[in-house]
Amino acid sequence: MSRLRNVLLPLLTGQVMLLLWWLASALGWFPVGTVPSPPEVAASLVEELRSSRLITHMIASLYRVSWGFCAGAVTGVGFGLLVSRSPVARAAVLPWINFFRSLSPIAWVPFAILWFGLGDPPAIFLIFMSTFFQLALSTIAAATTVPQVYYRVASEMGLPRREVLLGVTLPAIVPNLVLSLRVAAGVAWMVVVAAEMIARDSGLGFLVLDARSGLRMDLVVVAMVTIGAIGICLDLLFARVMMIQSVRWGVER
Amino acid sequence: MTAVLELADVSFGYPGVPVVEGLDLSVAAGELVVLVGPSGCGKSTLLGLLGGHIAPTSGAVRRRGQSRxxxxxxxxxxxxxxxxxxxxxxxxxxxxxxxxxxxxxxxxVTRLADFANAYPHQLSGGMRQRVELARALAAETDVLLLDEPFSALDYQTRARMRQELIATLASRPRTTVLVTHDIEEAVQLGDRVLVLADRPTKVRRVFELRMPRPRSPTTPGAAEAAHAIMEELGLTCSPIED
Structure with missing residues (x-):
């Protein structure tokens, strides 16, 4: 029943929004050339899919997000873990992590172009910057809430330092971390679209800008719909991860 | 008998707040010592000192072997x-x-075979404490330290867990220190019951219990000890004067 509601209701609201859009453009409420009509968008969606151009752009974007996000997640969580166990290290780096986290990744665009040129590397760099500081911060924050009793137990067991970090701190914060990863993935996906506006010839962000240059607003909407749809899929993916048994203990308690 | 656990003139405290002052304690091999006292009297601190999680500000802590x-x-x-x-x-x-x-x-031993692949959050409180017991005893360390292990359980489960602890320790003895505020538990389990005084923590009175285990709280000797401990803690009924 709830599954039906969670699938059918969103579809219904989508239909209503589509209907309103359709009506508005059919009745000529939008000034000419500002908003494409649903049939126009549908036609160019079919066209883009048939020519496999859309798929190519999608793959380009997902490729950049995957690399940037994974690199940022692994190093960000690793760095956060290392820092988290030492109050001195925490005090030394925490304000700076916050400093860099508040910098919009887009502010790094000039450096990204200067250091990495055009193509994939600057976009991957920007996504890395958006992911690393966010996850380092959430890792440190989560690690400070791990109950001391686990560390006492670990010390009685004589676990070596490395194993305490990877076998106690890390699993203890995983339920928290999955949530942070979910948010960070959403941000990374937003950033890639912006980052690709400096890309040479591929990516959904590039498609938006390129279509605009050709005044192909229907194509802009096709790109936007695709971006949104992939965003939802990424989020669903992380929602699935939260249901894994060894993660769930933190959710269900 | 040789002492497995020993505190010699141990003090511990925070600047301006003495928690433990000049405490001596010696636990022999295989002995079960129970520490009771009002809450906040530093019982858990004492266990932390015995387990080596807290370093004393002065005095010596000696522990032969590992503890859990x-x-x-x-x-x-x-x-x-x-x-x-x-x-x-x-x-x-x-x-x-x-x-x-x-x-x-x-x-x-802990009747958990059917739950070997369950996660702790899927178990009841009593079962979780049985897992704790299995984990602590399977390591075969010399010393077992228990910090109010059953106090989060309901009355019946607590009583059953006590019996299980007695049975398990009878077949696989360990030098054990149990901290509790449950006087029934103290007289049922302890070879010696130490009644502690408030901060700074010191031993107010020692009760030696020689009755064989398992015992119930109403076993002759245990009941009297329970009464004396309650008196020592000021918990016996006395008419309220107006």
Whole structure:
């Protein structure tokens, strides 16, 4: 029943929004050339899919997000873990992590172009910057809430330092971390679209800008719909991860 | 008898706040010592000192061999199954074959074999404490420290857990220190019951209990001791004067 509601209701609201859009453009409420009509968008969606151009752009974007996000997640969580166990290290780096986290990744665009040129590397760099500081911060924050009793137990067991970090701190914060990863993935996906506006010839962000240059607003909407749809899929993916048994203990308690 | 655990003139405190002052305590091999006292009297601090988690500000703590502590709030790793929790607690030197044997033996002893692959959050409070017991005892350390291990359980489960602890320790003795505020528990389990005084913590009175275990709180000797302990703690009924 709830599954039906969670699938059918969103579809219904989508239909209503589509209907309103359709009506508005059919009745000529939008000034000419500002908003494409649903049939126009549908036609160019079919066209883009048939020519496999859309798929190519999608793959380009997902490729950049995957690399940037994974690199940022692994190093960000690793760095956060290392820092988290030492109050001195925490005090030394925490304000700076916050400093860099508040910098919009887009502010790094000039450096990204200067250091990495055009193509994939600057976009991957920007996504890395958006992911690393966010996850380092959430890792440190989560690690400070791990109950001391686990560390006492670990010390009685004589676990070596490395194993305490990877076998106690890390699993203890995983339920928290999955949530942070979910948010960070959403941000990374937003950033890639912006980052690709400096890309040479591929990516959904590039498609938006390129279509605009050709005044192909229907194509802009096709790109936007695709971006949104992939965003939802990424989020669903992380929602699935939260249901894994060894993660769930933190959710269900 | 040689002392396995010894505190010699041990003091501990925070600047301006003495918690423990000049305390002496000696626990013999295989002995079960119970510490009772008002809450906040530093019982848990004492266990921390005995377990080596807290360093004394002065005096000496001597412990022969390793210890394992069971905590009231539970120290099981919630991301590991019952079996994995017990395995993680075994010494590094145990080879995989005998580790597997030990684990299944303890799963049998604590009647958890059917729940070997369950996660702690899927178990009841009593079962979780049985896992704690299995994990702590499977490691075969010399010393077992218990910090109000059953106080989060309901009355019946608590009573049953006490019996299980007695039975388990009878067949596999350990030098044990139990901290509790439950006087029934103290007289049922202890070879010696130490009544502690408020901060700075000191031993107010020692009760030696020679009756064989298992005993019930109403066993002759235990009942009298319970009454004397309550008197010592000021918990006996006296008419309220107006």
């Amino acid at each position: 502590t069971i905590y009231q709030q539970g120290g099981l790793f919630p991301w590991l199954t019952v079996r994995q929790n017990i395995a993680r607690g075994l010494p590094r030197t145990v080879d995989p074959a005998s580790a597997a044997r030990k684990i299944s033996e303890w799963l049998e």
